[in-house]
Amino acid sequence: MVFLNGKFLQIEDAKVSVLDRGFIFGDGVYEVIPVYSRVPFRLDEHLARLERSLSETAIRNPYSRAQWREFIFRVIDAQPFEDQGVYFQVTRGVAKRDHAFPKNVEPTVFMMSNPLVNPPAEQVQKGGSAVSAKDNRWLRCDIKSTSLIGNCLLRQLSAETGGAETILFRDGILTEASASNVFIVKAGAIRCPPKGNLILPGITYDVVVELARANAMPLEFGDVTEAEVRGADEVWVSSSSKEVFAIVELDGRTIGDGRPGPVFLRMYQLYQEFKQKVMRAGARDKRREALST
Numbered sequence: 001m002v003f004l005n006g007k008f009l010q011i012e013d014a015k016v017s018v019l020d021r022g023f024i025f026g027d028g029v030y031e032v033i034p035v036y037s038r039v040p041f042r043l044d045e046h047l048a049r050l051e052r053s054l055s056e057t058a059i060r061n062p063y064s065r066a067q068w069r070e071f072i073f074r075v076i077d078a079q080p081f082e083d084q085g086v087y088f089q090v091t092r093g094v095a096k097r098d099h100a101f102p103k104n105v106e107p108t109v110f111m112m113s114n115p116l117v118n119p120p121a122e123q124v125q126k127g128g129s130a131v132s133a134k135d136n137r138w139l140r141c142d143i144k145s146t147s148l149i150g151n152c153l154l155r156q157l158s159a160e161t162g163g164a165e166t167i168l169f170r171d172g173i174l175t176e177a178s179a180s181n182v183f184i185v186k187a188g189a190i191r192c193p194p195k196g197n198l199i200l201p202g203i204t205y206d207v208v209v210e211l212a213r214a215n216a217m218p219l220e221f222g223d224v225t226e227a228e229v230r231g232a233d234e235v236w237v238s239s240s241s242k243e244v245f246a247i248v249e250l251d252g253r254t255i256g257d258g259r260p261g262p263v264f265l266r267m268y269q270l271y272q273e274f275k276q277k278v279m280r281a282g283a284r285d286k287r288r289e290a291l292s293t
């Protein structure tokens, strides 16, 4: 079951016009929310980022926060599987092809949910490889836009070598990866590229930062050079689907000792514990809701 413009439909019955500006121009924004045991993880933070992406692109937000929540819960409830990745996108709508914004157009809203596939434990214990590339995307990477051709071209570079990610540098400075944020560890400190227009403000990035702070793990924000990445003790990527994942080889050369490091393993553990806590709280809230209705 998927959602299209207020209706719940079978995916085969969900149809969008070929004149939709999402199809013609990639003129839309999107979100992906991980759902564990039917409890969405950081729902309000994802909705806040969606609202920001819509406002930065001047696409009308057709729903209130409460309506978004309700539709997302209905999509989750309609699936037969427990752990989900809920994808939703809003495009500017359907109009005669013209770059300038059409007037009085209804945004197109589509939502679907797929089984969530996090890296399996044995892969987390081993880590993965990555290749590097020049970050040649536009200068508004803070907007979660459906115009992802830049990211797709970059991701393909690592996919072709069986790698987990493509790590990106702009003018010799680390930005992020093709579909995740990047952290390094040097001498015990976690180093984070600062938020700004060159990276997506990852929801998982924020969780990592919060967990590091709550557990007194040294944390530094600031530019990270390409040489610092290559010489790091640890390199991690973070995203809603990868959670935190260690990169142990970059461009065929080993990072640190070639295994996920101690700081990563601690963060991974904290992340799993935090997830469990959120799930238990979500299940409690659901029970309370059920009792009060």
Ligand SMILES: Cc1ncc(COP(=O)(O)O)c(C=O)c1O
Residues within 6 Å of the ligand: 032, 151, 176, 177, 178, 179, 180, 181, 199, 200, 201, 202, 203, 204, 205, 238, 239, 240, 241
């Ligand atoms: C380019 C990019 N950076 C970072 C992220 C991580 O964001 P989040 O942690 O919100 O999934 C993503 C996720 O899809 C992404 O596409």
